[in-house]
Amino acid sequence: MTETVMETMRPRSPNRARHLERWLPLWLTGPAAVFFLVLLGMPLLMTLALSFYTFDYTAGIDKTLTFANYAEVLFDGYFHEIFLRTYAISLVTTVLCVLLGAPEAYILYRMRSPWRSIFLLVTLGPLLISVVVRTLGWVLLIGGNGLLSQLLQGLGLAGSRGVSLMYTHTGVVIAMVHVLVPFMVISVWASLRKVDLSTGDAALSLGAKPFTVMRRVIFPQVLPGVLSGSLIVFALTASYFATPSIIGGRRLKVVATSVYDEYLSTMNWPLGASISIVLLLLNVIIVMSYSRWVERRFRRTLGEG
């Protein structure tokens, strides 16, 4: 097998070698590029086109081009609320993921084997389970007759009607944090691998208290990981569908669920398309300006990348 590969790869003449050198990258990246163009690029272009079409409740979709959909998304208070709610949930979820995930990653990293692998598996394991299943698990916990409600009633902290976190911001955020915190752990973990932990010892020897060591020495070094982790979490939360739709429901619409409703309840596809294009553009702007800022911030201290 290896031999035949070597045989075909070996350049027969300088001319052939130059030819291979020039076209090899294209052959290697080609299939994936075509795959993405067809499966991601095409639908995206079609959505973009769709977002400019005209919609009428009686006549349906008409291919007359219009900016009316965008005008509605950009100037209607209803959509402002939805976008604000989405980014507020994203922001809170991201902050909570940093507060939980960064220390979690550090503690896991300092654990001895076999505990380190066991707890890492416990942390990352949920990624193997469908988001819908995990979210429904939260419904069982935080719903009206859920465990949380029963616990609080048992302790006499809640009235006979119980406490439900369903269709509340708190409920959505709790479930989202749970779903997304592994991404933060992975990201911070990757950063920690590059950190010389003896810098912590050095800070201790210079008289720093353990908390100061964390705050002044270890955390700044894993900050790139925290920042890229929060980028992942933020971008995912802003476009998340399953969890907000199950726990937030119709009462707490976010952008993704409102797109879904436009497509499948109202049947106003052009409006749904323009909402998703606006969401995409906003996300791209946020992600790009954020990562440019991060790059500039760390170029001198921690190197490129």
Next chain:
Amino acid sequence: MSFLTLDSLTKRYGDTTAVDTLDLSIERGEFVSLLGPSGCGKTTTLQMIAGFALPSAGRIVMDGRDMTDLAPNARGFGIVFQSYALFPHMTVTENVGFGLEMRKITAPERRRRIRQALGLVRLDHLDDRYPRELSGGQRQRVALARALVIEPPLLLLDEPLSNLDAKLREEMQLELRNIQRNVGTTTLMVTHDQGEALSMSDRVVVMDQGRAMQIAEPFRAYEEPADIFVSTFVGKTNLLEGQVAAGTNGQPCVDLGGQRLDLFGAGMVGDGPVRVSIRPERLEMTACRQGLVDGRVQTRQFAGDHWLYQIDTPVGLLLATCPNCGPASFDVGDEVGVRWTPDSMRLLKDRPKTTLSLGGMS
């Protein structure tokens, strides 16, 4: 009362003993090196003194104060780590100032002392660089400045020069020692490099398998090694098997495979089998039959300032060095004589087998 005392310091990890009842006293201002092969317990000893590892038994006393259970951030020792452990997200100034900041020293005073420390290591011009913008030698100096700026009672150096290339390492040996003399800080250095330990230290602690095999001034450790391990680890040596016997004139002599050589105060170790250690530079090469033993030159190496010969003789393969004073006098295959003075012989007892196996097990 010495400044720093290690009293039966012991560290056990499960069944293995990393450091075995180590006793050591260091005077104020002294530069002491812990020298030994990897796994001999020298780094563990440093870790215990720094407070990063807790001793299983024994005490660490400094200036009459028991430090054994003190947290590392309460000891106030300056430490230079093998990796330097500079804070990559802080400039040189911020790195050096960190310890002062922790001590709540006012900003103007802090600036003055940072400038002074950077001047000491000749880095004043690079104060706003980040560590990754510095060369290895410069990082080393920053690490030293950061450790010294807090004016520690004790400076701990963990293989401080091992990440530098050979030429820079020699320069830094001199400079480090000069700085240490100037500031007068008591210093303990861990190293596996015998040349480094010999050239820099006031005293050397040669360690093997968790024990101190010899604590002596560098010259003494080299000239009067306590046992076979020390004689082979500190410098190169020829180890010959022999037998102590009574000579013709009643003087004790040593029997090296039939060759009887008088002993004039070469260190008596009683009767029985002994090992004789002779340093390569103490062997003198002569014409055939004019030395104590005859042999044939097996290899010859040129090492710049000296020639290195391996000579096959009846008493074993001998290593001899001759200073480079012109072209080599002998060639490979030449029959030569080798001689040495009795006072260049060191008699060493084999380490008792029981001790060796105990050391391995414990």
